[in-house]
Amino acid sequence: MIKKWIKKQEKVYSREGFDEPDRLINNLDTKFESRFEVLITILDELSLNSKNPQISVLEAGCASGAIANYIAKKFKKVYVDALDLPEVIKKIKKKHHRVNLIDLDLNKHFPRFNYDVIYATGVIEHLYNDWLFLENCFKQLKPGGFIIITAPMLDTMFGGEESLHIRVYPKDMLEGLMKLAGFKIKKSWEEEGRKRIIGVKKSKGDKYEF
Numbered sequence: 001m002i003k004k005w006i007k008k009q010e011k012v013y014s015r016e017g018f019d020e021p022d023r024l025i026n027n028l029d030t031k032f033e034s035r036f037e038v039l040i041t042i043l044d045e046l047s048l049n050s051k052n053p054q055i056s057v058l059e060a061g062c063a064s065g066a067i068a069n070y071i072a073k074k075f076k077k078v079y080v081d082a083l084d085l086p087e088v089i090k091k092i093k094k095k096h097h098r099v100n101l102i103d104l105d106l107n108k109h110f111p112r113f114n115y116d117v118i119y120a121t122g123v124i125e126h127l128y129n130d131w132l133f134l135e136n137c138f139k140q141l142k143p144g145g146f147i148i149i150t151a152p153m154l155d156t157m158f159g160g161e162e163s164l165h166i167r168v169y170p171k172d173m174l175e176g177l178m179k180l181a182g183f184k185i186k187k188s189w190e191e192e193g194r195k196r197i198i199g200v201k202k203s204k205g206d207k208y209e210f
Helices: 001-011 015-019 020-023 030-049 064-074 130-140 161-165 173-181
Strands: 055-060 078-084 099-103 115-121 142-153 182-190 194-201
Touching: 030 055, 030 064, 030 115, 030 142, 030 194, 055 064, 064 078, 064 182, 115 130, 115 194, 130 142, 142 173, 173 182, 173 194
Parallel strands: 055 078, 055 115, 078 099, 115 142
Antiparallel strands: 142 194, 182 194
16 A cells, blocks of 8 residues: 555656655646645744744655655744655655655654644545544644645545545535544635645734634
8 A cells, every 4th residue: 555655656646746845846847735724824923923943844644755844944943854655755856955855654653843833735544543643733733823734635546546445535524524623714615525624723913814
């Protein structure tokens, strides 16, 4: 199953993308760009309003590392932990000096660091324990920090490239799980068969709107 998943990633992220993230980002498909723009918007807000000298980001499921490299290059205050399975991480040949590569299986472990933003697109539907993942995200997110999650909707889960998914999410199920884990939902919408959710760990200074 792992080898099949890696082959799928290599089709989505061309070989060039592992070494030249800027070229890859310019050729992202529409579905992927919409998720990426949400991350850029949040980092723009944090860069302008945060008094902290650095913004810490966890990209769970970084694949080629293209997005991690791109945001580290674009935002001078951003430091990224780019996480994926060991089989995937070893394929990343180049990285920005503010990107830290982590080879870790989220079914078994979770980084023990605190983050301003956790970015997990197309990840949670592959995990055996989605509730544990959300609990860990909440625990390691700083107060006022953001989590961005996307997952396929129920009617897009089966067949073709979706066959590696081990879980289905009816319309509002994932949003409900995030609320139970402690997140405040800032925005939730459906787009091209995917549920996209921006959550925040509540704090007294929570003031961002999207």
